[in-house]
Amino acid sequence: MFFKKKEEEFFSELRKDAVSGEWILVTAGRAKRPQEFAPPKREPAQLIASCPFEDARMNGFDPLLWYPHPKSLKKDQLEEWFLQVILNKYPAVMPHEDRTCAVAGEDGPYERIDGVGYHEVVITRPHERSLGEMTAEEAALVMRSYRERYAALKKDPCISYILVFHNHGREAGASISHPHSQIIALPIIPPDVQRSVHGSMVFYEAHAACIHCRMISWELEDGRRIVYENKDFLVIAPYASRISFELRMYPKEHDPYFDLLSEKKLESSADALTAALRKLGTALNDPPYNFFIHTAPTSSAMEHYHWHIEILPKTSVPAGLELGAGVDVTVVKPEDVPGLLAA
Amino acid sequence: MFFKKKEEEFFSELRKDAVSGEWILVTAGRAKRPQEFAPPKREPAQLIASCPFEDARMNGFDPLLWYPHPKSLKKDQLEEWFLQVILNKYPAVMPHEDRTCAVAGEDGPYERIDGVGYHEVVITRPHERSLGEMTAEEAALVMRSYRERYAALKKDPCISYILVFHNHGREAGASISHPHSQIIALPIIPPDVQRSVHGSMVFYEAHAACIHCRMISWELEDGRRIVYENKDFLVIAPYASRISFELRMYPKEHDPYFDLLSEKKLESSADALTAALRKLGTALNDPPYNFFIHTAPTSSAMEHYHWHIEILPKTSVPAGLELGAGVDVTVVKPEDVPGLLAA
Incomplete structure (x- = not known):
């Protein structure tokens, strides 16, 4: 929603993650250039001579x-x-x-x-x-x-x-x-994971459909948040991004379990993941980032879930609002991310 | 729980926040000196000449x-x-x-x-x-x-x-x-807040008592996590800390609403807050930190809640486990914090 604020446009919108139910805040005064988000240049790589990950038998073990x-x-x-x-x-x-x-x-x-x-x-x-x-x-x-x-x-x-x-x-x-x-x-299912699993189950029971599949169809149709795709995988800037330039990578076909990833999709998943990381690396000057795989818990059948990878570049640090209210803030509209990441 | 790992002691324990239901992980190989957590020295203060917060009429307004x-x-x-x-x-x-x-x-x-x-x-x-x-x-x-x-x-x-x-x-x-x-x-109650409010309500309905009050009694009796107290306020290292050296400050008497803080408690709250910040500043060499007030939402009667302040020094950055599973990690046992913060 745009408000009129003096001469500038002011954009502030709370958006709800359709699966977890978490709210995030998109607040963007005006489009920024990706360079403005480039975090301080990362430290140089540590010396190879003192690197513990060089030896074929690390710590003496196979x-x-x-x-x-x-x-x-x-x-x-x-x-x-x-x-x-x-x-x-x-x-x-x-x-x-x-x-x-x-x-x-x-x-x-x-x-x-x-x-x-x-x-x-x-x-x-x-x-x-x-x-x-x-x-x-x-x-x-x-x-x-x-x-x-x-x-x-x-x-x-x-x-x-x-x-x-x-x-x-x-x-x-x-x-x-x-x-x-x-x-x-x-030894536990973490509450964050539990909430997303629960959210997808509630949707599944109400609509006999996978919420992630519905989001994927919508994103493919809408098109504004697509960053990359190949035949098996879709990379988007999520509608309810947790940080500026967050990316998520979904298998296009319904698939609850990461560990059942087929041989033929191993390479297309690697293609999509490296493409996403490369785009962030180029536009944001090799930023620090975290990524992780969200998949169905191991304990029981979770046919309603849909595994995916979330990629969070460190474009800001969590501060009072994020820590105190659990409302993550992004200052780039997810709809602007594909253009900003285009080479 | 201590495990035997070669000659060292290995401590790893998941702990549940009694109000929000979140789990955190305490993983501490051995007691560390506070200096080992001192983050990189903060940047020097910005120049006073270019500081926007010096003028009595900032931006020209009262x-x-x-x-x-x-x-x-x-x-x-x-x-x-x-x-x-x-x-x-x-x-x-x-x-x-x-x-x-x-x-x-x-x-x-x-x-x-x-x-x-x-x-x-x-x-x-x-x-x-x-x-x-x-x-x-x-x-x-x-x-x-x-x-x-x-x-x-x-x-x-x-x-x-x-x-x-x-x-x-x-x-x-x-x-x-x-x-x-x-x-x-x-314009919303953030989900994190909603979960804590809900958690305290469930306890209140089951026990006709405030969960925070019960925790405060327990902490006063147990004594191992007390960092500071005065007649009105208690500062502890919480059992389920979200980050190493987290502190929480509670009014000792049941009080859902921060905004009803009495005149006589204004100064004792300031005494407890500054004491907590001073202890962190001394032991951790003026660390960056965030603090925030958690109080009952404005919308309706919330007699079961108990306002408090959470203080989170930036002793680590959230990484894959925190972001991917929502499990915050602390590498200092909360029971060791009072000793480590003692002047």
């Missing part, structure tokens, strides 16, 4: 999973690794030694549960080449590793939710600059 | 509200101002010109509502002296201004929630270094 480079000629030798998954040396959660599940308890008026789970790191070999700079063939190995480790961790009955995420740049929480992703398996 | 310094001899002259409240020059929300309320609408599968509301700035005069460096008498004027403007804005029937917040330091979102707070009045 990886949980590894792939050679697609073009490697000696595909059975670990020294030819292009990607490997290892245990996080500084885990946020860990399995019990005896493999028993997390124990819930009380502490006065409070509830607690043991931090039982798994915390793994997915490392790609080039020290400075980020995911957005990889070929689709290389990035497909990253997607494949996510899928394989997700499927392996899902088998543990102690696990309720698995989050795959990637922090790029120190300002986005990456303490090691060498490109890596993380997979964390938790 | 303030909405102003107070002289408590020790001023010419209390009726604006030039003697110690605090003033003005309209934000770059508001996130604005009233309609004709004072009509926000209009809700739809946009395909999405819901939206006009960003109708008020956005004010509370400025204290000293260019570099932050709230934690003020006397209780001075800080009481800040609390008074919050209360007065809150009460004035509450009268507008278009308003559903009013958030008072303060950003300190650029890394916490303060684009102007001169100390100031903000008051934003919104």
Whole structure:
């Protein structure tokens, strides 16, 4: 909604996320150039000599999973690794030694549960080449590793939710600059996830349809927020963006479960993800960012859900309004993002 | 819960906020010294010559509200101002010109509502002296201004929630270094607030008691998380902290409504708030921080709620786990915070 404010146009609108029910605030005085959002240049990459992610046998152990480079000629030798998954040396959660599940308890008026789970790191070999700079063939190995480790961790009955995420740049929480992703398996379904799952279930029961599918149809028809698409995936600037230049990537066909991603879609998902990251990197000068996969919880059938990836460049820091009211603020209209990200 | 991990102790525990129902993760390998959390030194204060908050008639207008310094001899002259409240020059929300309320609408599968509301700035005069460096008498004027403007804005029937917040330091979102707070009045009750209000109502209906009061009794008895108290207010490191060194300040007596804060408690609230900020400033080397007031929404009777202030020093940036799962992470046990903040 535009208000008349002196000579300028003033735009301020609260928008509701159709799945989670969260409200965000779009407040944009006037269109800005992407450069105005470029955060301070990221710190240079850490020195390769002191990088803990260079050695083929990190911490002296064989990886949980590894792939050679697609073009490697000696595909059975670990020294030819292009990607490997290892245990996080500084885990946020860990399995019990005896493999028993997390124990819930009380502490006065409070509830607690043991931090039982798994915390793994997915490392790609080039020290400075980020995911957005990889070929689709290389990035497909990253997607494949996510899928394989997700499927392996899902088998543990102690696990309720698995989050795959990637922090790029120190300002986005990456303490090691060498490109890596993380997979964390938790003994609870986090409330944010629960709300989105619930929101999609309510819609499914009322309309016998998937809310994400309806949004995808609408976005394809409306067209104003499309940033990229290929035959299998759609990348949009979401209507209720949580931060300026947020992007979301959806499989076009209904698909609740990331871990059932087919072989033929591995490469098209990698194509869409790298295209999205490349557009952000070019327009915003290699910004720090986080991305993560939202997929149905592991515990039961969730046919109503629709997996997707959310990409949040660090174009602002959460301040009083975001922290105090949970209302995220974006100062770029999502409808302006495709144009601003066009090369 | 401690796990045995090689020789070190490994601590990882999920804790549930008793009011909002959110889960946070406490993961602490070993006690750390507060200095290890000191964020990069904040940028120096901006030059006073180019500071927009120096002039008695900012932008050429009289303030909405102003107070002289408590020790001023010419209390009726604006030039003697110690605090003033003005309209934000770059508001996130604005009233309609004709004072009509926000209009809700739809946009395909999405819901939206006009960003109708008020956005004010509370400025204290000293260019570099932050709230934690003020006397209780001075800080009481800040609390008074919050209360007065809150009460004035509450009268507008278009308003559903009013958030008072303060950003300190650029890394916490303060684009102007001169100390100031903000008051934003919104046409919706934000979902985060709604969940906490709902949580406290459910407890109230089940136990005919206030959940916050029960927590306060427990904390006073348990004692391990008390950072500061005076006769009217208690400052604790909350059991389910959202970030390392978070502090919360509660009135000890049941009180749903911040705007009904009595004259006699104005000064004790200022004493507790400045004490909390001073402790953080000393131990963490003047960290960036945000604080905000949570109080009952303006719309109806909310006897079950209990107003309080949450103080979040910027001791880490939200990354994949926080953004992707909504699980905030703290690496300092709340039980260790009082000792770490002791002078």
